Amino acid sequence: MIGINDKGFPSLTTLSHNNYIGRFAPSPTGPLHTGSLFTAVASYLDARHHQGKWLLRIDDLDTPRNKGDSVAATLKTLEAFGLYWDSSVYYQSQHLDDYATFLVTLAQSQLTYRCICSRKLLANLPSNESSNTQYSIYPSICRHKSISPDAPHAIRIKTSDCTLSFNDKLQGTISHNLAKQYGDFILKRKDGIIAYQFAVVVDDYLQGINYVVRGCDLLAETPKQIYLQQLLGFPTPAYMHAPVIVDQHGYKLSKQTLATAVDTQSPNITLFGLLVLLKQNPPDSLFGGSVSELLGWAIIHWRTDELALCSTISM
Numbered sequence: 001m002i003g004i005n006d007k008g009f010p011s012l013t014t015l016s017h018n019n020y021i022g023r024f025a026p027s028p029t030g031p032l033h034t035g036s037l038f039t040a041v042a043s044y045l046d047a048r049h050h051q052g053k054w055l056l057r058i059d060d061l062d063t064p065r066n067k068g069d070s071v072a073a074t075l076k077t078l079e080a081f082g083l084y085w086d087s088s089v090y091y092q093s094q095h096l097d098d099y100a101t102f103l104v105t106l107a108q109s110q111l112t113y114r115c116i117c118s119r120k121l122l123a124n125l126p127s128n129e130s131s132n133t134q135y136s137i138y139p140s141i142c143r144h145k146s147i148s149p150d151a152p153h154a155i156r157i158k159t160s161d162c163t164l165s166f167n168d169k170l171q172g173t174i175s176h177n178l179a180k181q182y183g184d185f186i187l188k189r190k191d192g193i194i195a196y197q198f199a200v201v202v203d204d205y206l207q208g209i210n211y212v213v214r215g216c217d218l219l220a221e222t223p224k225q226i227y228l229q230q231l232l233g234f235p236t237p238a239y240m241h242a243p244v245i246v247d248q249h250g251y252k253l254s255k256q257t258l259a260t261a262v263d264t265q266s267p268n269i270t271l272f273g274l275l276v277l278l279k280q281n282p283p284d285s286l287f288g289g290s291v292s293e294l295l296g297w298a299i300i301h302w303r304t305d306e307l308a309l310c311s312t313i314s315m
Helices: 034-049 070-080 095-108 119-125 198-207 216-232 266-276 290-302
Strands: 003-004 010-012 022-026 053-060 114-116 154-157 163-168 172-177 187-190 209-217 238-242 242-246 310-315
Touching: 003 022, 010 095, 022 034, 022 198, 022 310, 034 053, 034 209, 034 242, 034 290, 053 198, 070 242, 095 154, 095 187, 095 198, 095 216, 114 238, 154 198, 154 216, 163 216, 163 238, 163 310, 172 216, 198 216, 209 216, 216 238
Parallel strands: 022 053, 209 238, 242 310
Antiparallel strands: 003 010, 114 154, 154 187, 163 172
16 A cells, blocks of 8 residues: 655555565576576575565566566576575566656656766766776766656756765675765666666565665665665665675676576585585585575574675685
8 A cells, every 4th residue: 555654755554664574686688697596595595594584576677688488487496496485476567657656756856857868978978088987977967957758868866965874784884975976877767667776776665675685796786775765765674785706707697798597407506505605614414415405504504704704706
């Protein structure tokens, strides 16, 4: 049921954020690879160790990149490794109206604006030509322009010149100044697709997520999401950014780097190896044990102190 929170925005009045609710949110752009499964196991173990729920979300908004058989393959892989989720699977594509609702309310509070800037224009700006950072700072070109809603445009959020800090369970205190480090970032792309930063905030809220365990590659995105949560009056989850697996060249395993799909023929052997990578130090007697035995042991003995010393883990 949607009501109104103290910020004047729509809010879910039936959700409780008192108990641990975690999630795993893969994109259906290909089969799960070892890096994705590594994160899934970490989030699953953290949730189960805290007697919490573990939800599954399919991040299927970026439709040009989706592959039709990926969802079924992902579910099959998770089941092969004993990673059973609670409740029904949440699909982003079924919540377009929710994103639209929160976009409208942000606009009504004059917190967003239309932007017609192209990637080519931004790439050629003098301030970005010599940038060696992963992120370019948007210089607010369209912030004070009057742009027709009929013109192809993106939607940007207005950022403020202030430092936002949060404490990550593994990575410690993280502080970012959004205006100085990123500028006004995009909530809805020019092609009409909801941007990850905005979708994940709404999704986590709608699902009642209060513990987020994911890869360190998303650590820099978290302040943006907390900023949106604050604007919308949403509760902020606890965050734990686990190390990412890299190959022999130091590149993160991903679909973009053509990481191979997880082999489900011997899930117990693969799972044992993942527990080793997760610094859980399973006893040798468990090697060759069943998936349920391995998960049962890992849930009881789950610890993150050694994991906190890593930002990446080599295969």
